[in-house]
Structure formats: structure tokens, C-alpha cells
Amino acid sequence: MTRLTLLKAATIVSSTLILSTTVFASENLSPRQVSIIEISADTASGNLEALKKDLVKGLESGLTVNEIKEILTQLYAYTGFPRSLNGINTFMDVMNVRQKEGIKDEIGKKASPLPKNLNKDQFGAQMRARIGGRKTIPAPSGYQVFAPTIDTYLKEHLFCDIFIRDNLDHQSRELATVGALAAMKGTEGQLRFHLNGALNMGMTPAQMKSFANVISQHMGAESGSRTSQVLEQVLSQRGDK
Structure with a gap:
């Protein structure tokens, strides 16, 4: 076997390993969900060159x-x-x-206007309680x-x-949020x-484990390890595996 043949074989093996690792990381997540995570993480870290690729993806x-x-607006x-x-x-x-290349992307829906006479304090308190897994609003502390x-x-x-805007579902908003938080220290x-x-x-434990794998691959071992440790604590407290 020639040196060139060996080099080609090694390249194929390497590419296969990278592909299989990527598939493993996101096997429980849709491509759309993986993109939300990566866009949010690179926005939070300020890696704009990587963000360009994330946005296209x-x-x-x-x-x-x-x-x-x-x-991107919510992340502020x-x-x-x-x-x-x-x-x-x-x-x-x-x-x-x-646009210059003639690529036409789907614009998508705009958010509906806020309801009249909306009690923002009440709605926000209820939304926060719901995200926190509570059926009632806890006393301030x-x-x-x-x-x-x-x-x-x-x-x-x-x-x-922000959360009342209906052009992005609450599950996607939470996925964007954890994507950003996982990319930041402290x-x-x-x-x-x-x-x-x-x-x-509505995300499953398996999906959140895949989320931690995506963070590890996309942001590095340190961010991945930190995310996995916090996730393990959360799943343990919930009694999930």
C-alpha cells in the first residue's frame, strides 16, 4: 500500500469518526434544535465567525x-x-x-400584538412559575x-x-437560553x-443529554463538562435518568 493510499484511508477513517460523533451528539435532537443551541452558544461567547456558519446551518x-x-433578540x-x-x-x-446569491429564505410569522389590558406582572409570574415546574406562584423570596x-x-x-411573543415556542426559547448559559462561565x-x-x-432527559454533548463538541470540553455536571444534578433531583 502506497503512502498516498494510506493517507487517503486515514482521512476516510477520521472523517467517519467525526461524522459518527456528531450524529451521536445530536441523535435525540432535530437539526433545527441543534442549530438553536449552536447559534445561542456562539452568540453568548462572541464567536462571530462560527456564528456565521451556525446561522446558515x-x-x-x-x-x-x-x-x-x-x-438573537431574546438573548440580550x-x-x-x-x-x-x-x-x-x-x-x-x-x-x-x-440575498445577493439569489437564495430565498422563509421569513416566517411575526409575533402577534400584546393582548389589551394585559397584566404583565401576573402573566410573567405565572410564566416563570410554569418554567420552574410550579403550579402556583410562590411567595417572593x-x-x-x-x-x-x-x-x-x-x-x-x-x-x-419576551415569552409571550408567539413566533417562537417556549421549548425553543428555553433551548436557546440554556445554549447561551452553557457557553458562559459563572x-x-x-x-x-x-x-x-x-x-x-417538553424536552426529554435523552434530548438534554444530547444537548450537553452538542455543547461539549461545539464549545469545548470545559463547557461540556460544566453543563453535564449541572444537568446530572437536575436529572437526579427530578428522579430522571
Whole structure:
């Protein structure tokens, strides 16, 4: 066997291993869900070159233009305006290139107007309780009592103004949230809440384990290990395997 033949064989084996690992990581997730995770993670980390590829992959996996806009907009509440705006500007660049190439992407639906006379505090409190797996709204405690203004912002803006928008389902919103939180250090408490929230919104334990694998492959072993540890705690507390 010649050296060139050996090199070709090694390349084929390597490519097969990479492909099989990628399939394993996302076997319980749809391509659309994997794209939500990757878009959110790279937006949170500020890796805009990787984000460009994520955005193209997302469009090709079935995400609409408005769904991606919604993901990038929502992420400001978790990553800050700079990361969110950088992501939106990157998406604008991607769309400009695709339009010049004659590629027509599905725009998708716009969010419905907010209901009249909406009690934002009540809706937000109920939404947060639902994500947390509670049937009733618990009495304020902790930071809610210590800094009630931030609690008002969370209820009325994040869990009402954002989560009430119906052009992205709640399960996808939670998947975007954990994708971003898993890419950042020091957010284990919030990641724990929202991993639990993703499960409460209908994700399965198997899907969340695949989520941790996607984070490990896409963001590196450190992020993957941190995510897996928090997920194990969540699943153990829930009695899930």
C-alpha cells in the first residue's frame, strides 16, 4: 500500500469518526434544535465567525428568518445588549450575502400584538412559575425581596414581553437560553433553573443529554463538562435518568 493510499484511508477513517460523533451528539435532537443551541452558544461567547456558519446551518435546517431574529433578540436578556446586537449584525451580513446569491429564505410569522389590558406582572409570574415546574406562584423570596425592581423587570419584561411573543415556542426559547448559559462561565445557578425549565417545556432527559454533548463538541470540553455536571444534578433531583 502506497503512502498516498494510506493517507487517503486515514482521512476516510477520521472523517467517519467525526461524522459518527456528531450524529451521536445530536441523535435525540432535530437539526433545527441543534442549530438553536449552536447559534445561542456562539452568540453568548462572541464567536462571530462560527456564528456565521451556525446561522446558515440554521436557515438550512428549517429555522425561519424571524425565528432566528427572535432568538438573537431574546438573548440580550441573558448575554447583554452587546452580544445580542453583534449577533443581529452578523445575521444581517449573512442575509445580505444570501440575498445577493439569489437564495430565498422563509421569513416566517411575526409575533402577534400584546393582548389589551394585559397584566404583565401576573402573566410573567405565572410564566416563570410554569418554567420552574410550579403550579402556583410562590411567595417572593431571596433576591425578589432584596431587590424587588429586578424581580419586576424579570416578570414584566423577560417572562412577559419576551415569552409571550408567539413566533417562537417556549421549548425553543428555553433551548436557546440554556445554549447561551452553557457557553458562559459563572451561570450555573441560572443554567440549573433553565435546564429544568427546558424539561418542563417538553424536552426529554435523552434530548438534554444530547444537548450537553452538542455543547461539549461545539464549545469545548470545559463547557461540556460544566453543563453535564449541572444537568446530572437536575436529572437526579427530578428522579430522571
